[in-house]
Amino acid sequence: MKRSKPKAVCCSPLLAGRLTSDETAHLAAIFRALGEPARLQMLSLIAAQPEQEVCACELVEPLGLSQPTVSHHLKVMYEAGLLARERRGTWIYYRILPEKLAMLREALS
């Protein structure tokens, strides 16, 4: 039972020629995760923290969204590879993965 592929797709620069179907699917999924104002708010809010991370509970009030909705958005970004999560006791902390943003900048060149 082999894994389908080591998931090395992604990131040829968009302007450097035609992308494969895998590349466009992968890139589009990430851009779609960024295509929501609430999620961009979350990212900028995380980046604004001195520790560069927030626990999920700290996002509910400033965003004015319900806890399930916040949880949903965090999941979307986590699955897109934009966020890392770490459990510390009862709380779960999220932080931005700067490598992923760098990868996107690369793809947009």
Added chain:
Amino acid sequence: MKRSKPKAVCCSPLLAGRLTSDETAHLAAIFRALGEPARLQMLSLIAAQPEQEVCACELVEPLGLSQPTVSHHLKVMYEAGLLARERRGTWIYYRILPEKLAMLREALS
């Protein structure tokens, strides 16, 4: 009758602190335009042309989509400011606006 605003929103780096509501709405609209495999295919296809542009008709066959669907995707990217359009006779040529991509790279920093 004043215009609502000169549309100077956008582009503070995402990681530099909290974004305004206008900024996230504007940025999200652009990312949403990129969040579709077919549209990324179009961009890479345009970039692959020696002239850095295509007429709309040239996209239908390689993408395997209907003409109305291609027209729809082009409109989405045009309205997001990613593409420029120029009519030459019967044909309409689209090209990528590299400034917009540069702006996005900036926003992702």
Added chain:
DNA sequence: CTTACATATTGACATGTATCAATATCGTTG
């Protein structure tokens, strides 16, 4: 084990959108 709190999941609903066939619009050419 039970209570309390943080987070995730489920279900329901409304809205958005990708797609195509059919049709309309627009330029060019006769």
Added chain:
DNA sequence: CAACGATATTGATACATGTCAATATGTAAG
């Protein structure tokens, strides 16, 4: 003006998704 080809718009349909209330799960503390 009429005919033709390229592009855009409309209408219909299927599917995706943002949102919340209700509920489940998970962890720490008594």
